[in-house]
Amino acid sequence: MKTARLLLLSLALLLAGRVQARGGDPLPSWREGPSKQAITAFVDAVTTPGSPQFVPPAERIATFDNDGTLWAEQPFYVQGLFALDRVRALAPANPQWREQEPFASVLRGDPAAALAGGEQSIAAIVAASHAGLSTDAFQQLVRDWIRTARHPQTGRLYTQMVYQPMLELLAYLQQRGFTTFVVSGGGVDFMRPWAEQTYGIPPQQVIGSSIQTRFELRDGEPVLMRLPQINVVNDGAIKPVSIQQHIGRRPIAAFGNSDGDLAMLQWTMAGSGLRFALLVHHTDAQREWAYDRSSAVGRLDRALTEANARGWTVVDMRRDWRVVFPTP
């Protein structure tokens, strides 16, 4: 009994330490200003017991786009670069690709030409690079790739191309009782192998695009095979649909950076009670990239107009963020 008391006392002292630590700034990479102020005011209002806008923990759902919101998407979506690497890796086993588009262009080192065929070309590359293997095998492929592949311009690992201020924001919300979800146009099985370690978001809280899979018994052994057909492209007006299907509860906060996130932000803000919508505006050509209304990747046009009209929080990356990427 004495030992149990001592253990509990140690626990109590530990807890006291944590309470003190929480007194520090939870968002040190955010400069003081309207964006940071809007975030903390919202979180305080919905999490402080007795606040008129208090929201019970179970309803504190926050959804985050991934590409351009949590990690960089320039010069091209990371998953696209994974697909090109995979086509190159599979080329020796597929000699016919040297004569066959879109693969021939990829192998010649001209991905722009490969994508000139539009959706059909993309579908062919996705099928070749993402299907025809089991879900377990694909997961291992992604793990191996993300551990070693490096960004073509910065030379960093892609898991080091995440935004430090957004990592702090995720941790802050999680500490304040939010359940945080990724809701991305990226492939769900491409994000899950590294999202838990990188974002603190477990696989069941990652929602994304997917291809069809089929349950099979192979020599009595159950496998899930990845088929070369698209199941869902989780972008634009599909995001609220997939949020409803997957979460079944309307978020009270949503975070995006492009027109593909507009419907998610609209859906979030249309609920009752206090709500929060934020767009990351890429304004920092020096430390990251600067792009918006006319960008082919991550276009931010209609959503920026609507955010300004409705008073949603628009992060000016250059001004609002003290640092962009984590210190390696």
Add this chain to the structure above:
Amino acid sequence: MKTARLLLLSLALLLAGRVQARGGDPLPSWREGPSKQAITAFVDAVTTPGSPQFVPPAERIATFDNDGTLWAEQPFYVQGLFALDRVRALAPANPQWREQEPFASVLRGDPAAALAGGEQSIAAIVAASHAGLSTDAFQQLVRDWIRTARHPQTGRLYTQMVYQPMLELLAYLQQRGFTTFVVSGGGVDFMRPWAEQTYGIPPQQVIGSSIQTRFELRDGEPVLMRLPQINVVNDGAIKPVSIQQHIGRRPIAAFGNSDGDLAMLQWTMAGSGLRFALLVHHTDAQREWAYDRSSAVGRLDRALTEANARGWTVVDMRRDWRVVFPTP
């Protein structure tokens, strides 16, 4: 500082109380015997630090079928009875239904004749009863119905037709760090409005069948409209597919009662490390129902054969359960 210490001491004492309370039997409605023993031995093995079969909390995923596993499914699936009630409620606004099958049979009080048309009839009833309204409106409909509708034979609310031993099992797993999911052939939006209160399972941990929905702006107001097309029927070989899509992690424990759960149990048991599969066998004609290999609802045939061959836990409801339904 003194106050803080006192608060923490109170917390410590509270925790001590909980630890003591946990010493009691977590499964009082389960009679001592091989089923109960198998459950607690598995849970102890995967949750006790230092155990060779220890599984970290993030990987403690448990999936439960609903109809016939967590609540009764006889004489017919509860959601089917909801659909029939809804057809009757909508009949005055649809006078043509009196001449039109399958609705005419429903309105004549002959659901068996209504279902004689097979899948096409079911699809027509689902479309009429589950579509053509917003997700918010449908949720409210289900809430209102489940609060008042009663089982045709027992006169109980359906949320009182859940199995007390399974409620204890859910709570036991949740207390031991498991994340519990419903993986049902039932409609996901039919289960979510009451699953949180009844099972302690939040909406994002409910996986089920669904119809298609569409995001629309109606007078600038975003809505998700339920369309009269089936999206997915979450049964049989689709269960592992939806588990992968929704959870992205293989369960370490799975609970079912029919052949529709066999693939889920196979998928669960084929993973590495210690795993657990359980079938509820309905053997209690007196307190519930007795049915298995030849039942139209909840047929348990191939799965029973495989469970016996592989040594999975098969609950004999009559012997293993001290009580079936909760005391009202």
